[in-house]
Amino acid sequence: MKTQLLMATTxxxxxxxxxxxxxxxxxxxxxxxxxxxxxxxxxxxxGHTVEVTKSNNEEMIAKLRATGGGGFDLAQPSQDRIAGxxxxxxxxxxxxxxxxxxxLFIPSMLDATKANTTVDGEVYGVPHVWGTxxxxxxxxxxxxxxxxxxLCSEDVAGKVSYxxxxxxxxxxxxxxxxxxxxxxxxxAKYEEIMGKVEEALIACKPNVKTYWGGGDELMGLVxxxxxxxxxxxxxxxxxxxEDNPDVTFxxxxxxxxxxxxxxxxxxxxxxxxxxxxxxNFVMQPEIAAMITAAxxxxxxxxxxxxxxxxxxxxxxxxxxPPEAIDNIKWYPPVPAGLEVIEGGVLDRVKAAN
Amino acid sequence: xxxxxxxxxALLLMPMLxxxxxxxxxxxxxxxxVSLRERVGVGEYxxxxxxxxxxxxxxxxxxxxxxxxxxxxLATIITLLIAFPVSYFIAKIAxxxxxxxxxxxxxxxxxxxxxxxxxxxxxxxxETGILSNLLQWAGLVSGPVEMLYNDAAIxxxxxxxxxxxxxxxxxxxxxxxxxxxxxxxYDLGGTNTSVMREIVIPHAAPGIVSGSIVVFMLSLGNYLxxxxxxxxxxxxxTELIYxxxxxxxxxxxxxxxxxxxLLLSSLIVWGMLRLTGQTLERTMG
Numbered sequence: 034m035k036t037q038l039l040m041a042t043t044x045x046x047x048x049x050x051x052x053x054x055x056x057x058x059x060x061x062x063x064x065x066x067x068x069x070x071x072x073x074x075x076x077x078x079x080g081h082t083v084e085v086t087k088s089n090n091e092e093m094i095a096k097l098r099a100t101g102g103g104g105f106d107l108a109q110p111s112q113d114r115i116a117g118x119x120x121x122x123x124x125x126x127x128x129x130x131x132x133x134x135x136x137l138f139i140p141s142m143l144d145a146t147k148a149n150t151t152v153d154g155e156v157y158g159v160p161h162v163w164g165t166x167x168x169x170x171x172x173x174x175x176x177x178x179x180x181x182x183x184l185c186s187e188d189v190a191g192k193v194s195y196x197x198x199x200x201x202x203x204x205x206x207x208x209x210x211x212x213x214x215x216x217x218x219x220x221a222k223y224e225e226i227m228g229k230v231e232e233a234l235i236a237c238k239p240n241v242k243t244y245w246g247g248g249d250e251l252m253g254l255v256x257x258x259x260x261x262x263x264x265x266x267x268x269x270x271x272x273x274x275e276d277n278p279d280v281t282f283x284x285x286x287x288x289x290x291x292x293x294x295x296x297x298x299x300x301x302x303x304x305x306x307x308x309x310x311x312x313n314f315v316m317q318p319e320i321a322a323m324i325t326a327a328x329x330x331x332x333x334x335x336x337x338x339x340x341x342x343x344x345x346x347x348x349x350x351x352x353x354p355p356e357a358i359d360n361i362k363w364y365p366p367v368p369a370g371l372e373v374i375e376g377g378v379l380d381r382v383k384a385a386n
Numbered sequence: 387x388x389x390x391x392x393x394x395x396a397l398l399l400m401p402m403l404x405x406x407x408x409x410x411x412x413x414x415x416x417x418x419x420v421s422l423r424e425r426v427g428v429g430e431y432x433x434x435x436x437x438x439x440x441x442x443x444x445x446x447x448x449x450x451x452x453x454x455x456x457x458x459x460l461a462t463i464i465t466l467l468i469a470f471p472v473s474y475f476i477a478k479i480a481x482x483x484x485x486x487x488x489x490x491x492x493x494x495x496x497x498x499x500x501x502x503x504x505x506x507x508x509x510x511x512x513e514t515g516i517l518s519n520l521l522q523w524a525g526l527v528s529g530p531v532e533m534l535y536n537d538a539a540i541x542x543x544x545x546x547x548x549x550x551x552x553x554x555x556x557x558x559x560x561x562x563x564x565x566x567x568x569x570x571x572y573d574l575g576g577t578n579t580s581v582m583r584e585i586v587i588p589h590a591a592p593g594i595v596s597g598s599i600v601v602f603m604l605s606l607g608n609y610l611x612x613x614x615x616x617x618x619x620x621x622x623x624t625e626l627i628y629x630x631x632x633x634x635x636x637x638x639x640x641x642x643x644x645x646x647x648l649l650l651s652s653l654i655v656w657g658m659l660r661l662t663g664q665t666l667e668r669t670m671g
Contacts (some may be wrong), residue, residue, distance in 0.1 A: 091632050091633045091635075092632055094635060095631060095632045095635065098635065118635070119427050120429065121429050122429070122431070122635075175610075198633070230531075238618060238619075241618050242532075242535070243534075243535045243617055243618055244618050246613065257512070257513070257514040258514065259512070259513050261516060300522055369428050370425075370428070372633070372634045372635055372636070373634060373636060375634075376629065376630070376633065376634040377444075378635065379629075380446055380621070380626065380629070381446060383618070383621050384446050384450060384619070384621050385619075386450065386619055
């Protein structure tokens with residue numbers, strides 16, 4: 034079967050000649066999304082080379098904006114960060130969905146991502162890896178922390194941390210009983226909600242040990258015991274759980290925030306066919322399971338769960354009872370210009386005494 | 387012959403001219419143009435000074451700049467106070483191998499990257515770090531002490547990072563001061579302080595000025611040290627520029643901030659030169 038497939042590919046390669054020659058795929062992605070074993074396997078099967086650049090949402094957009102969408106052939110921004118930047122800067126090109134094997138994806142996730150990344154009737158993204166952000170809690174020392182606002186309570190004073198970025202603003206807004214996502218389309222209402230969050234965060238400041246900037250910094254703070262509760266990604270909590278069974282990821286009472294990282298084609302990408310090949314390659318259940326093992330997050334690949342390790346599944350189920358999964362707040366697309374409101378709030382919180 | 391010399395001069399200057407125009411002048415012109423754009427709608431821009439107005443109207447930005455500038459000046463002064471005796475010892479008192487060894491010791495920390503050096507300070511200063519444990523072991527404090535994440539930690543980091551840039555110009559200028567001049571000062575009845583004040587410091591002035599300018603500019607433009615060692619209140623101006631460019635996608639405001647930084651820091655250096663009666667020509671010559 035495998036040889037047949039290989040022969041078929043070879044035949045295809047011969048027929049298409051130039052189109053299928055060995056190319057380089059310049060991939061702009063997150064740490065763990067293109068592990069070495071997966072890259073090696075892809076290179077071996079297709080003869081292409083993959084150059085991986087690790088980044089984050091903001092840097093990806095900034096990098097692509099600087100070149101007008103050049104320098105990379107495939108990027109992996111979060112699904113809520115595609116429509117806005119695309120409308121504003123035009124850094125992506127529409128996806129040719131006929132080149133993607135839709136059977137490999139979990140249908141509901143594929144449809145939701147397509148809907149969220151549609152600009153002027155064109156689809157710009159398909160889902161890859163998903164996960165949530167919520168709270169990492171040392172249950173032995175800070176069992177009382179159940180929601181974002183609990184980070185500001187007396188009993189954990191001086192031993193909490195969070196990131197001064199937009200997920201924190203959104204998380205606090207939900208924990209305070211607001212619905213920031215519903216206000217996305219209404220800048221005045223959004224500014225009002227953010228104003229309340231700003232007050233809460235400034236009032237909370239004496240409680241905070243420091244604002245963490247990167248995943249490694251957070252790991253260090255929690256491992257050393259200097260921080261007992263923090264806002265963090267689910268994988269961070271599960272990784273810490275391996276070293277210290279007391280520390281784990283807790284889905285906040287007001288709902289964990291769900292994100293989906295996608296595949297999107299930069300506007301000036303030069304190897305679209307290889308990009309599609311890569312997408313179809315990594316979405317195969319066995320390969321997707323390898324990525325889950327490296328990144329710690331689950332993928333939108335249909336059937337990959339079966340291949341995931343039992344330890345990870347157990348951690349996932351402990352953090353997410355069924356009602357917590359239903360309560361996940363998925364990020365809707367961020368309208369262009371919203372970052373300016375949030376930016377002002379974050380700057381003022383950081384500067385406040 | 388004259389023609390040949392002219393071509394030679396042009397060729398010699400070429401690398402520097404290329405460097406200046408391609409990497410400094412042209413990007414700055416582009417940045418300036420970006421800073422003059424104001425976003426009016428999705429993908430629509432118009433020319434205005436709105437970004438510069440924002441800088442002056444939002445007190446936060448001005449305060450952050452002032453804070454950064456004051457702390458950089460302070461860092462420069464502390465660096466000078468520590469580096470001067472060190473340089474004097476290396477240039478005038480130490481001899482032979484000791485001198486090379488001492489100079490090398492100042493250089494050694496710069497063989498590792500700034501990131502690693504800053505991490506080193508984080509390991510030393512943090513609550514569960516070496517200093518805190520040492521103090522507890524010695525019985526000087528009862529519980530863990532947190533020395534990281536405050537302005538003092540930033541100051542330590544800045545002074546440490548810029549020490550070499552003060553020591554090198556100071557050693558060079560102090561070495562050029564003949565020992566006989568100092569001896570003559572003592573022979574003529576000078577005391578330690580008067581010799582220092584009347585002979586050594588005036589001679590070292592160009593070194594002090596150029597060292598101070600470099601250290602001040604490096605501190606003002608430092609991004610890594612303040613973000614890593616600084617606490618929840620320590621906003622540094624470069625951090626603001628970074629977040630405007632990368633996090634908020636607001637290149638227009640970021641570019642305006644960049645230009646204000648360039649302008650205001652040049653102004654501060656000029657003011658300091660005037661205040662101390664120095665000129666740039668004397669410093670360089």
